Amino acid sequence: MSHLIDGAVEMVEHADSCLVHDRPLTDAGLTRGGLVDWWRAETGVNGAAERDVARSLHQRLHASLASEAEGFVFFAFASRYADPDGMSQPALLPQVYVHFDPLTRRHREILSKPRRLARERMDFLLLLPKGVRIVIEVDGRHHYAREVPKGSGCWMAAPDLYSEMVAEDRSLRLKGYEASRFGGKELLEARDDPRFIRQFFAETEARFWAAGRGVGR
Numbered sequence: 001m002s003h004l005i006d007g008a009v010e011m012v013e014h015a016d017s018c019l020v021h022d023r024p025l026t027d028a029g030l031t032r033g034g035l036v037d038w039w040r041a042e043t044g045v046n047g048a049a050e051r052d053v054a055r056s057l058h059q060r061l062h063a064s065l066a067s068e069a070e071g072f073v074f075f076a077f078a079s080r081y082a083d084p085d086g087m088s089q090p091a092l093l094p095q096v097y098v099h100f101d102p103l104t105r106r107h108r109e110i111l112s113k114p115r116r117l118a119r120e121r122m123d124f125l126l127l128l129p130k131g132v133r134i135v136i137e138v139d140g141r142h143h144y145a146r147e148v149p150k151g152s153g154c155w156m157a158a159p160d161l162y163s164e165m166v167a168e169d170r171s172l173r174l175k176g177y178e179a180s181r182f183g184g185k186e187l188l189e190a191r192d193d194p195r196f197i198r199q200f201f202a203e204t205e206a207r208f209w210a211a212g213r214g215v216g217r
Helices: 032-043 050-062 068-082 105-110 159-174 184-189 195-208
Strands: 092-097 121-127 133-139 145-147 155-157 177-183
Touching: 032 050, 050 068, 050 092, 068 092, 068 121, 068 133, 068 184, 068 195, 133 184, 159 177, 177 184, 177 195
Parallel strands: 133 177
Antiparallel strands: 092 121, 121 133, 145 155
């Protein structure tokens, strides 16, 4: 798979389990309303009410989440869709693939190929007005530690994993993305009080997209 936003995408396997948004982005980026319109055409439910189409899309995206902590972020942002301008809000996209490497590390060693690319997907992506791209990552301990031995429940700090992670973030920034990270523990401890994550989105809005809200769907 080539560059997610600017390149072509070809699904060679498991295409039925992936969503490919193939419409050009407007000046508003990718809004909730625009994504719902796309989902209506994708599923062929032309006669359904907008609320029902939006609910169906929400359920489909929610099913792709990889952890309870990711679910917390998704829920906190989706609460914005209930506002009167909900359809002009940016669409929060979960589990977005930048590229996909079908080979395991062992296969790459056997075939004498370079080491596996460290980042295959983003936990969340926002495509905002003026080409602003916000990446949100939810980090469990597997991002910076290893279970030694596997299955033991004992985790040890892994500086090499941390180094890979920060190197990936630098690479994303050089490609024009803004990257923010949350610790899974931080999110789960606040699961009953989403105010801090909502505040993060409010401050991100004020910085990046408040001036562009309401520009189309």
